Every structure is written in C-alpha cells, then in structure tokens.
Amino acid sequence: MTAALGRRAVASAFARSFLIQGSWNRRTMLGAGFAFAMLPALRVLSRGDAAALEASLRRHLEHFNAHPYLANLAIGAALRLESDHEDPEAVRRFKTAVRGPLGGLGDALVWAAWLPAVSLAALSLFWLGVPGPVAVVVFLLVYNAGHLGLRVWGFRTGLANGRHVARSLGAAALTRWTERVRSVAALFLGLLCGALLLGEGGLSDAGLPWAGLATAAFAGGVLVGNRLWRPAAVATVAAIALLATWGLAS
C-alpha cells in the first residue's frame, strides 16, 4: 500500500500534518490543512490526470475538524483509502464519521489532561527551587514525547488500518488513558499548591493574609469553575492599575 504512494509522498503527508491548523477558518475548519497534507500523495495517485486530482482534492478540502495530533489518524487512513481506490463517497463518509471522536478524544486527552499535567509538573519543579531552565527543558521533553508519540501512532495506525481505525482507536483505550493522566495531573496540582504555599518566593514569604486570600481564590475556582477565570484576570489587572495610579498620585 505504501508502495503505491511511495515513501516520499507518505513522509511528505506526515511532515505537512504539523501544519494542519495553518489555515484554520470557520467555514471548512481544518479542511484546507487536510487537503494540503494529502496533496503530494494525491498527485502521485492521480498520475498526471488533472481531473482525477481535482476530484480527490475536492473531497479533502471539505469541512473537517479534529484534534490536530489525532488528525494524523484520519490523514493516514485517508491515504490508505485513496491508495486502495475506495469509493469517493466512502472516503467522505469515513471522514465525517471520525471527525467528532478524534476531536473529543484529543481535546480531553491532550488539552485537558496531558498539557496541564506536564505544565503543573514543570511549574512545581520551578516553585520548588529547581533551576528554571531545567524545568523548561523537562516540560518540553516530556510534553513532546507524548505529543510526537501520539502523532506517529495515529499516522501509522491510520495508514495500516484504513477505514477500520475505529477498532484500533477502541483498543488504544484513550478514554482510560485520559482518566489516568487526569489523576496524575491532580497529584501535580496538589504538589504545585504545596510549593506555592511554602516554597521560596511563594505565599509564605508574602505573609499569612496573602496565603489566606490565595486559598480563598483557589476554593472559588473549584466552586465556580471556568466562569471565574476571566473576572479573576480582570480583577488582577485592575488591582495593579489602581495601585500604580494611586502610587503615582501619592
């Protein structure tokens, strides 16, 4: 199957998948990025037939959305379907069927679990007194080990299984992984709170009133949730602006 496409076209599709969100728009979302990633392989498969190339591009330019890392699963599977000369309507149906799960699973696993977990670990290291550059390097290495692993796994799984990727997706048990990573993230969140409370340059240095206020702010965040984030940021900026103006006036 890879032989029909050639290694170069497959490698090019993988490399271009890193740009899949480059032309994100409300009309087709990742559609143009998906077509851009598929283009070298579609050129190979159309063998100079301009009409065939345009027809295949049309179905990949259409609306598509997924998590950018897990979109590789769809790109790999679409390459397989195109190289197997599947019915165009089947390719369309496949893409429509996978976009929801790939978006939901990816957002939950990566944005709402893996990224916060690794960020919290790096922040904990920093506030515990580990040199800043070490915390940054740990963050980048650990985060991208998971990131690149997910991209490579998705692309290879899609390419190997074509329209049957749903089975591999189920076997990978991403939902279970999400729960595990969230549990680890909760542990790291506790670690960070402890480091902020007693660490050097943290709230204990600032004094008990600040530690009490921070604890109340944390509790507010837990109770109210995301709706409190923007007002808290606005309040912080307003407090800084008021204090600075007051200092200037006095």
Next chain:
Amino acid sequence: MELVLVSLLGGALALDGTSVGQFMVSRPLVAGSVTGWLLGNPALGILVGAILELYVLVSFPSGGARYPEGATATVVAVASASAVDAPGALPLGVAAGLVWGQVGGLSVSALRRLNGRIVPEPDAPHPGRVALSHPLAVATDGVRGTVVTLAGVLFGRWGVGWLAGSWPLEARDTRGLLLVGGAVSAGVLLRTFGSVRRHRILFAAGLALGLLGARLL
C-alpha cells in the same frame, strides 16, 4: 534592533500556538525563558513566564476556541518588565501581558475570518491554489504575531516606564497579589479534571508532598 528581534520572536512563538506544530514552545513558561534569555535577563523572563503560566493553565489551545494568546502575551510581559529596574516593573509587565493576551486572542479570531477568504472553496479545488494558500495563511499568522508583539511591547514599555517607579507595594506583597490571581486558575483546573471528590486523595497527597518538598529543598 532589540525591538525588532523581540517582535520577530513573538511572531515565531505565536506560530506554534495554532499554525505550526504545537510543540508548546508558545506556552508562557517556555516563551518567558526564551525572551528573558534574548533580553539578557533570564531570571526575570522565567519568573514572568511561570506567573503567566499559572494564569493560562486553564486556557487550552483548541482550534475553534477563542483564548488569550500566551506566546505574544509573555513576550510583551517580559519585554515590558525588563524595560526599567523598578519594583513595579514585574506586576505592570504581568498586567501588560494579561491585557495583551486578550488582544492577541482577538487578532487570532480576525485571522481566522481572513483565512476563510484565503483558502479555496471545495467546489474550486485548484491544486496550485491549495499548495499556495495554506503556506500563505501560515505566513500571515507569523506577520500577525510579529505586529501584535511589536504593538504590545511599545504599549507595555510605555506603561511600565510611566508607572513602575511609583509602585507602592513591597516585593513580597507584589508576589502575593500576583499569586492570588493565579490561584483561581489552579482551582478551576482541579474542577476541569472531573469530579473533585474522585481526585481529592491524590490532590491531598500532592499537597503534602509539595509542602514537604518546599521545606526540604
């Protein structure tokens, strides 16, 4: 020259936010340390980055969402805070970053509307246009990030230069004020992990470890 370099850095880091790779070099912790290193003040850069990272812990770069742009915000914050050596430079730099994060988010929304005009219609799938329009959209994002950073650094440095000298709080109170705002994000994050009841034991274990670690290290 420094302004040009910082603006280009903002543009490059902003690309990582959505358009290119998402390796998370655009996160404040990384962007802050890189900007600090570029400006010759790595300690300040990473401190500003760590504070802003606390604020954007709950800001996920999911494609369709409008969120504060961490990369340009952090470059603006560090470049503003390093402009003067005064007690108010840190909080005012962070405030400039928080404001500019929203401006960056608005500019990303505008870019997405523009992208809708740049990309070809599925009904007119010309291969040459597909090959050109996508890199053009990526390049436009880089230019957007550069311009947003440049404007933010000019705004931030003006504000910090004007107000930093008369900052009334001591350094420890300033740190307390900044961490209280970040504590809200930490609380929100615990809630986003799902049932707080389910994670309470792990959170408590982490808290104990953190308190112990802070005492010992």
